[in-house]
Amino acid sequence: MAAASSSTRALNAILPLIASGQPYEAHQKARTFAARYVKSSQFDTAIDVLFQSARELLKAGQQGSGTDLTAFLLDVYESKGETVNDESRGRLTQLIALTGPSGAWRKTSVDKCIAWSARHGLYPAGDPDLHHYVGELLYKEGAFETAEPHLLAAGKRDSARLLAQMFVDWSVVGGTPGEFALRGTLPYLQNGNILAARTFLTHFVSQYTVKHPEVISVKDSTIPVGRKDGNTDEILFTNDSVLNFTQLALRTCQRAHGDKNKAIREAWVRLCGTYQSKGGILAKPEVRKVLTELAELYFAIPPPRSQQANPFGDMLSAMFGGAAPTASPARRTLAPAGPSAPALD
Numbered sequence: 001m002a003a004a005s006s007s008t009r010a011l012n013a014i015l016p017l018i019a020s021g022q023p024y025e026a027h028q029k030a031r032t033f034a035a036r037y038v039k040s041s042q043f044d045t046a047i048d049v050l051f052q053s054a055r056e057l058l059k060a061g062q063q064g065s066g067t068d069l070t071a072f073l074l075d076v077y078e079s080k081g082e083t084v085n086d087e088s089r090g091r092l093t094q095l096i097a098l099t100g101p102s103g104a105w106r107k108t109s110v111d112k113c114i115a116w117s118a119r120h121g122l123y124p125a126g127d128p129d130l131h132h133y134v135g136e137l138l139y140k141e142g143a144f145e146t147a148e149p150h151l152l153a154a155g156k157r158d159s160a161r162l163l164a165q166m167f168v169d170w171s172v173v174g175g176t177p178g179e180f181a182l183r184g185t186l187p188y189l190q191n192g193n194i195l196a197a198r199t200f201l202t203h204f205v206s207q208y209t210v211k212h213p214e215v216i217s218v219k220d221s222t223i224p225v226g227r228k229d230g231n232t233d234e235i236l237f238t239n240d241s242v243l244n245f246t247q248l249a250l251r252t253c254q255r256a257h258g259d260k261n262k263a264i265r266e267a268w269v270r271l272c273g274t275y276q277s278k279g280g281i282l283a284k285p286e287v288r289k290v291l292t293e294l295a296e297l298y299f300a301i302p303p304p305r306s307q308q309a310n311p312f313g314d315m316l317s318a319m320f321g322g323a324a325p326t327a328s329p330a331r332r333t334l335a336p337a338g339p340s341a342p343a344l345d
Contacts, residue, residue: 006045007048007049010037011049011052013033014030014049015053018053023062024065026065027068027069030049030054030069034046038076043076043080044080047073050070050072051095054095058099059098066098066099066105067099067108070095071108074113077120081120084120084121084122084127084130089129092113096134113130114126114127125153126153128154128159131150132154132162135149135151135154144169148183151163152184156196157196159196160200164204167184167204168180168204168211171208176240178241178242178245178246179242179281180204180208181205181242182242182246182281184197184201184204185197185200186287186291186294189297190290190293190294192297194253194254197253201247201250205243209236216236216237216239217237217239235248242280249271249291249294252271253268253294256298258299259299265299268298268299276288
């Protein structure tokens with residue numbers, strides 16, 4: 001309330017200008033007032049002035065001015081050391097929505113908002129709730145390709161369900177179910193997010209097969225799979241081998257325990273070898289690379305060496321001005337506890 005009352009004078013000078021069709025003058029006054037408040041460390045007052053001014057400018061169709069004030073608002077967040085919370089995020093989501101899909105204005109604001117949330121929140125990839133909001137907004141506008149990375153980065157169960165629905169919708173214009181299953185499952189697995197991967201794949205398979213029952217191979221096509229907790233799980237066998245592989249790969253990673261469970265490690269190697277030998281998307285270099293990373297993460301299987309080490313050659317290269325060999329990065333390992341392991345939500 002204090003910030004709102006302190007900003008009243010400034011807003012009384014700014015907002016009528018927008019209403020009377022003088023957006024440039026309103027924009028300049030907003031920047032001037034906000035700069036004065038920041039200089040005197042009245043950050044909350046500056047934030048209120050910038051937010052309300054940007055909101056009204058965007059409502060008036062002034063995307064350039066509104067986006068500029070949004071960027072200024074984020075600068076004030078930085079100066080104040082504002083953390084990611086419902087209030088600070090809520091201002092940004094309002095402004096992102098009002099910016100609209102035309103031009104590059106929204107992308108500019110989204111990129112800056114995500115970057116701020118990564119610096120001042122708990123998640124290096126950016127705030128999950130902010131990612132989810134942006135992903136859902138873009139999905140509803142039909143911008144599937146742009147929405148995809150945000151829903152993957154969010155890593156929430158709701159995001160995974162939404163991604164599944166989006167991929168089912170997207171598949172109408174082309175693409176096999178196996179390809180979409182890989183696109184949703186593998187990135188979540190790379191992040192160690194078994195819960196999101198499982199949520200996505202379960203909903204995707206369910207929704208896709210309802211719309212396309214012909215993908216199911218036979219009438220009784222479910223395969224029971226035992227779980228660590230003693231319950232049973234099911235895999236729906238289809239006529240898309242990549243979709244079958246993705247379901248099996250998820251369950252295998254779910255049961256991983258680093259290098260402590262040799263049977264599961266061997267199962268992973270056999271699974272990848274069997275399906276990759278068939279060619280297709282699973283044999284493509286980019287997919288093989290991801291599967292190799294998952295093998296290291298979940299099963300502590302070191303990646304294959306591209307060539308034999310040659311210390312003498314490396315030494316000669318360094319002596320004659322070549323690049324010295326770089327140290328191998330620390331290996332990432334992951335041993336998920338199963339479907340009940342804690343996740344973002």
